Amino acid sequence: MEKILLKNIDKPEAYKLENYVANGGYKSIRKALEMEPDHIIQMVKDSNLRGRGGAGFPAGLKWSFIPKDPTLQKYLCCNADEGEPGTFKDRAIMDKDPHLLLEGMMITCYAIGASIGYVYIRGEFEYGASMLEAAIDEAYEKGFLGKDIFGSDFSLDLYVHRGAGAYICGEETALLESLEGGRGQPRKKPPFPALAGLYAKPTVINNVETLGCIPAILEKGPEWFKAIGPEKSPGTRICGVSGHVKKPGLYELPMGVPLRELIFDHCGGMRGNKPLKAVIPGGVSAPMLVEADIDTPMDFDSMAAKGTMLGSSAVIVMEEGTCMVKVAYITSRFFSHESCGKCTPCREGTSWQTRVLHRIEHGEGRPGDVELLESLCENIFGRTFCPLGDGAVMALRGALKHFKEEFVYHIQHKKCMVDS
Amino acid sequence: MVNIKINGKELKVEAGKLILDAARDEGHDIPTFCYQADLMGIGSCRMCLIEIEGQKKLQPSCITPVMDGMSILTDSPTVVSARSSMLEFLLTDHALDCPVCDKGGECELQDMVYKHGPHTGRHAEPKHRHHGKDYVLSPVIIKNSNRCVQCTKCVRVCSEIVGVGVLGSIGRGIHQEETSFFKTYLDCDHCGNCIEVCPVGCFMRLPYRYTSRSWDLKSADSICTYCATGCRVVIEERDGLLVRSRAQLGVGLNSETLCARGRFGYDIVNSDDRLTTPMVKKYGKLEPATWEEAFGAIRKGFRSSSPARTGGLISPRMTNEEIYLFSKLFKGPLQSNNVDSSMRWSPEAVEGFAAATSMTAGGVSIFDCMDSQSVFVVGTQLSDENPVVDYIVRRISNANGVQVAIASSRGMKLDSCASQTLRHAPATEGDLLGAAALLLADKDAVRFAGNADFNSIKATGIDTLAARSGVSRSEIEALVSSFGSSETVGIIAGTEFLRFPEGSASLALVVEALRGAGKKVTVIPVLDRCNQRGAWEMGAHPGLGTAYSREGVKGLGFAGMMNTASEGKLDSIYIVGENPVVEYGDGNFARDAIGKVGFVVVQDTFMTETAALADVILPGVTFAEKDGTYTNQEGRVQSINRLLPPPGDAKRDLEIISTIYNIFSGTDDVPVKKSAGIFAEIREKVSTYAKVDLSFNNEKNTFNDLDNKESLVGGSSASLSMPQVTGSAASSLASDGHAGFTLVTGNHLYHSGRLSLRSEILGGFIKGAIVEISEEDADRLGITSGEKVTVAGSRYKAELVLKTRKGSASGVAFIAENYNDVPVHKFFRRGESVASVKIARS
Numbered sequence A: 001m002e003k004i005l006l007k008n009i010d011k012p013e014a015y016k017l018e019n020y021v022a023n024g025g026y027k028s029i030r031k032a033l034e035m036e037p038d039h040i041i042q043m044v045k046d047s048n049l050r051g052r053g054g055a056g057f058p059a060g061l062k063w064s065f066i067p068k069d070p071t072l073q074k075y076l077c078c079n080a081d082e083g084e085p086g087t088f089k090d091r092a093i094m095d096k097d098p099h100l101l102l103e104g105m106m107i108t109c110y111a112i113g114a115s116i117g118y119v120y121i122r123g124e125f126e127y128g129a130s131m132l133e134a135a136i137d138e139a140y141e142k143g144f145l146g147k148d149i150f151g152s153d154f155s156l157d158l159y160v161h162r163g164a165g166a167y168i169c170g171e172e173t174a175l176l177e178s179l180e181g182g183r184g185q186p187r188k189k190p191p192f193p194a195l196a197g198l199y200a201k202p203t204v205i206n207n208v209e210t211l212g213c214i215p216a217i218l219e220k221g222p223e224w225f226k227a228i229g230p231e232k233s234p235g236t237r238i239c240g241v242s243g244h245v246k247k248p249g250l251y252e253l254p255m256g257v258p259l260r261e262l263i264f265d266h267c268g269g270m271r272g273n274k275p276l277k278a279v280i281p282g283g284v285s286a287p288m289l290v291e292a293d294i295d296t297p298m299d300f301d302s303m304a305a306k307g308t309m310l311g312s313s314a315v316i317v318m319e320e321g322t323c324m325v326k327v328a329y330i331t332s333r334f335f336s337h338e339s340c341g342k343c344t345p346c347r348e349g350t351s352w353q354t355r356v357l358h359r360i361e362h363g364e365g366r367p368g369d370v371e372l373l374e375s376l377c378e379n380i381f382g383r384t385f386c387p388l389g390d391g392a393v394m395a396l397r398g399a400l401k402h403f404k405e406e407f408v409y410h411i412q413h414k415k416c417m418v419d420s
Numbered sequence B: 001m002v003n004i005k006i007n008g009k010e011l012k013v014e015a016g017k018l019i020l021d022a023a024r025d026e027g028h029d030i031p032t033f034c035y036q037a038d039l040m041g042i043g044s045c046r047m048c049l050i051e052i053e054g055q056k057k058l059q060p061s062c063i064t065p066v067m068d069g070m071s072i073l074t075d076s077p078t079v080v081s082a083r084s085s086m087l088e089f090l091l092t093d094h095a096l097d098c099p100v101c102d103k104g105g106e107c108e109l110q111d112m113v114y115k116h117g118p119h120t121g122r123h124a125e126p127k128h129r130h131h132g133k134d135y136v137l138s139p140v141i142i143k144n145s146n147r148c149v150q151c152t153k154c155v156r157v158c159s160e161i162v163g164v165g166v167l168g169s170i171g172r173g174i175h176q177e178e179t180s181f182f183k184t185y186l187d188c189d190h191c192g193n194c195i196e197v198c199p200v201g202c203f204m205r206l207p208y209r210y211t212s213r214s215w216d217l218k219s220a221d222s223i224c225t226y227c228a229t230g231c232r233v234v235i236e237e238r239d240g241l242l243v244r245s246r247a248q249l250g251v252g253l254n255s256e257t258l259c260a261r262g263r264f265g266y267d268i269v270n271s272d273d274r275l276t277t278p279m280v281k282k283y284g285k286l287e288p289a290t291w292e293e294a295f296g297a298i299r300k301g302f303r304s305s306s307p308a309r310t311g312g313l314i315s316p317r318m319t320n321e322e323i324y325l326f327s328k329l330f331k332g333p334l335q336s337n338n339v340d341s342s343m344r345w346s347p348e349a350v351e352g353f354a355a356a357t358s359m360t361a362g363g364v365s366i367f368d369c370m371d372s373q374s375v376f377v378v379g380t381q382l383s384d385e386n387p388v389v390d391y392i393v394r395r396i397s398n399a400n401g402v403q404v405a406i407a408s409s410r411g412m413k414l415d416s417c418a419s420q421t422l423r424h425a426p427a428t429e430g431d432l433l434g435a436a437a438l439l440l441a442d443k444d445a446v447r448f449a450g451n452a453d454f455n456s457i458k459a460t461g462i463d464t465l466a467a468r469s470g471v472s473r474s475e476i477e478a479l480v481s482s483f484g485s486s487e488t489v490g491i492i493a494g495t496e497f498l499r500f501p502e503g504s505a506s507l508a509l510v511v512e513a514l515r516g517a518g519k520k521v522t523v524i525p526v527l528d529r530c531n532q533r534g535a536w537e538m539g540a541h542p543g544l545g546t547a548y549s550r551e552g553v554k555g556l557g558f559a560g561m562m563n564t565a566s567e568g569k570l571d572s573i574y575i576v577g578e579n580p581v582v583e584y585g586d587g588n589f590a591r592d593a594i595g596k597v598g599f600v601v602v603q604d605t606f607m608t609e610t611a612a613l614a615d616v617i618l619p620g621v622t623f624a625e626k627d628g629t630y631t632n633q634e635g636r637v638q639s640i641n642r643l644l645p646p647p648g649d650a651k652r653d654l655e656i657i658s659t660i661y662n663i664f665s666g667t668d669d670v671p672v673k674k675s676a677g678i679f680a681e682i683r684e685k686v687s688t689y690a691k692v693d694l695s696f697n698n699e700k701n702t703f704n705d706l707d708n709k710e711s712l713v714g715g716s717s718a719s720l721s722m723p724q725v726t727g728s729a730a731s732s733l734a735s736d737g738h739a740g741f742t743l744v745t746g747n748h749l750y751h752s753g754r755l756s757l758r759s760e761i762l763g764g765f766i767k768g769a770i771v772e773i774s775e776e777d778a779d780r781l782g783i784t785s786g787e788k789v790t791v792a793g794s795r796y797k798a799e800l801v802l803k804t805r806k807g808s809a810s811g812v813a814f815i816a817e818n819y820n821d822v823p824v825h826k827f828f829r830r831g832e833s834v835a836s837v838k839i840a841r842s
């Protein structure tokens, strides 16, 4: 299978500009600069490329919302916050092949008319940030960034901005708030960023992986891209597999590969050949699936049909013997720790939920706790300001749906049902 | 208009209206925490969730506008359960220590839980606590974050309305806490608006702490007695002590906001230094006396003086009724037009200012002024002098994109929302506006052909005027062009025009030129004493009668009275509520002059330096102990209501003045005890007050429509003249010789005249007198903020603490007029407000 995103990462010193060029890079941007911006947007629309940050929103459509008024300052923000537990795909691109991201950003900026782009990178990614900064410096030296890039009359500046370690800053409006120097909390929508985003100017926010697909689409055309995987969510996907498999790691595969194939063919199957108990298909916000579901194809629509989501395609595999109460507790603790504090149901609800799970996990469960948790889920879900609170509920509901008896056992016997 | 349904009822409502407002208009109760009409919506507390049929998720009604065809349910079972679950969430980490919480009984969380449930708790885990004991954040704020509902109204009011922005949220999730930077002690405006907006017992008043439960308070609707903005307040007492002054959401033009003076300056009422018995001079010494003795002495004292040799000064903090009767006493039975209410300013300056700001045309609402495309603030240190007007300008200009231009010598807080700031030399408002008028009148030369003021500035020329003001011609052109591009222009003009009266003629020309160009111009005069406008309109002016009618014979203003007195030619004087010995331009001169007056009556609430010179002292009362009306700077007439009895033997001022009136009118009328009768007479006799409607007073305005235009005074047919004044300020500076800094004065943010100095709470905000210069000047002198400096002029020298101010013009020094230990007027020539001074480290 031909790789789009990870094609260079195993090549020596792929992060160097000269090597990126030698591997065929920076051709698409030259081609793009010869084209009408609208034509590029149309190509991306035609490619059916969907956002890789989690929500799967069509990228071309998002770009087309940007007003055409040439007097307006516009911005591109690359979402490199990669905070969803289990996810480690964007970092590979930034660490190993930063010019791929830069080229994707250049083309996108040209298409939407942005003269400034930011990479908002997760604070802990110190190495990735340094790689990106070095790559940007190289690009400036070559005239690939700055005034009149590649000898065209298009000028572009790119900056790297490091976050301070909050998961919520991956949510696009909180990202903008943080980028402006404010407190990382989501903004109300409307207005949507496409009309009033960074500094209240039209702004596109795209994930690293989404932007990484752009050079290839320019080079080989939308039809080629659409032919990979299901037509409605085409292209390849970097699956980051962690957990109890033999070969955890990053796998770039066409969209729509069934979970079973990923786990048992690509990742070499379960560690110690133990039975599979559950799998989280798209980062911890995605409700878990069980053995019976693993023939589901990994694409946006098939996962949604199963009541979960492809999300960031971070696949967490759990074997028989994993305590689901503990999984639920740890996940819930993550969400309540990361709740930004803005809205009542998430701030108070996730924390309450965590306190109850902590008790159950530590043998202090009380009768009625399961019903209480279910009721809390109901009172949080759909009522929060942003999807973070919903994520906390979906994760817990997933565990309760498949493994309620483990929770009940924990409460009654003050210990684990499984011995792990 | 769009068609919507609320709970099944079909309605037509304005497009873009919030669902919350549409539902509330229909009488549906939707609880809210984070929503506040005047703050930007954030939709965070989720109390206001409602159901829109066809949408899966509940929506926050406080940030969601109506859309055509929406069918909204405000009480569906899901909505009701969401509401009670939000409250349940809020209670999980809530301290729930109502019995020891100052907010108990007037707490929005208590009320909401009572109404919307849940009435049993399911949260049985340890609560998160932000801290142990309550912590003190400022001289007036004590904080308990364990009761917080995280609505962030405190943070938003401080940054969006007050413009100070010293509060923020720290921590994330349940650790989120609204407080100061690292919880450090605040050096802020001390306005207490953060306390007022807090729905729970989180931001609390330190001075009120543990003094009362809310249900044990008695309250009365009143008006702040400091500046002339006319903020509505509720004053509250417990066991005879005034313990709180607060503002109410949706009441008065200020709604929930006040400044430090209005919210914390109430304790003057409780002062131990109040006058409680009349005093009469016996054998050269003031002795306590009965009212009969006091009135007897007055009967004798005044009888022997001729009309031309008697005079009266009444404070512009007295009510309309009192001032009306006082003026009537002098201009009637005592047959003297020697009446004044503006000790600091000449009668001519008053007339010129009233003319330039079109005060004869009747009251003008600040909201109408702000409804302009561009607003020009000039001749006022608005952020310090009239803080609530500063809030209104900030809020409305940010929300509606009004272009604000500010001309002043000193930097001010409001600068941050201005699109243009012009920094001119002190006392050169006239030059700056003269240049602007010349630029504006360029195309309209015919209109001004015969105008003497115009011809005189024209002879000077734009470049000379600009050079004198220290503002470049291009900046003035930019100002004029911003007027040019607006169809509606608001002008907010303040007391510098009274201090430097040569500016009024130019201001009038600018207004006329703009109107000539077909623009709608709305001018608001801003003043620093609560009833200054009312005092003028009640005829407490030597040349003007009620409603600016011209008196046949012009009497003496206060300066004239003092000159006459110093020559030994004043037989008697009656001073109400003023202390010229310390507040008049030349205090020592006033002391000597008053010493030479044959018979002196002083009516006041405190023993003052002036009262010490009196033959008779009459103890009056404060705003909390009387009824009456004030007319604010806009011309809005509002009432105050008595809450407390007069202390000791003190009497209400109206009763005192009416008794004296009766003595000299020879009638045997009983003294007036209620103000209503006099107000009826005012309505009858003062044409502009005929239609004033006070019925809105003391009523809560549920729609948050803060503008009660029915209480604005009407226009009069009187025509005022623009008195000729020559550049006195410039000549006085010239005679001083240039010493480095030009000293000016005005009110401090925490004070208004000397009255507020009696407030212990306000007194706690600043210690000692301060001189303020720009940051750059301080750098140049190598002196840092907080150091002691000596300010030396040709008449006076004093040691003060230096403070720097961002954005002030170079070479400008400011000392507020409110310090007892450094009376700024000693630097000035009598009757003037500007001087040259040297500043050096002491």
Ligand SMILES: Cc1cc2nc3c(=O)[nH]c(=O)nc-3n(C[C@H](O)[C@H](O)[C@H](O)COP(=O)(O)O)c2cc1C
Binding pocket: A050, A051, A052, A053, A054, A055, A056, A057, A059, A079, A080, A081, A082, A083, A084, A167, A168, A169, A170, A171, A172, A173, A205, A206, A207, A208, A210, A211, A386, A387, A388
């Ligand atoms: C709580 C939360 C966290 C998120 N974190 C990330 C993230 O770390 N990286 C990311 O690309 N998108 C993240 N998203 C999704 C973004 O809001 C946004 O949808 C995405 O960046 C859009 O890019 P795309 O269209 O290219 O996917 C997050 C969303 C939420 C609600």
Ligand code: SF4
Binding pocket: A168, A186, A338, A339, A340, A341, A342, A343, A344, A346, A347, A384, A385, A386, A387, A388, A389, A390
């Ligand atoms: S759901 Fe609410 S509290 Fe949670 S992260 Fe989003 S805005 Fe913040």
Ligand code: SF4
Binding pocket: B157, B158, B162, B164, B165, B166, B167, B186, B188, B189, B190, B191, B192, B193, B194, B195
């Ligand atoms: S008292 Fe006023 S200035 Fe100080 S923090 Fe509160 S709102 Fe802000």
Ligand code: SF4
Binding pocket: B147, B148, B149, B150, B151, B152, B153, B154, B155, B178, B197, B198, B199, B200, B202, B203
């Ligand atoms: S302190 Fe009061 S006003 Fe501020 S967020 Fe908490 S509850 Fe709201």
Ligand code: SF4
Binding pocket: B224, B225, B226, B227, B228, B229, B230, B231, B254, B258, B259, B260, B261, B262, B263, B385, B386, B387, B388, B389, B752
């Ligand atoms: S001093 Fe003026 S601004 Fe302050 S509360 Fe009183 S009336 Fe309002």
Ligand code: FES
Binding pocket: B031, B032, B033, B034, B035, B042, B043, B044, B045, B046, B047, B048, B049, B060, B061, B062, B063
């Ligand atoms: S009042 Fe609407 S969300 Fe707080």
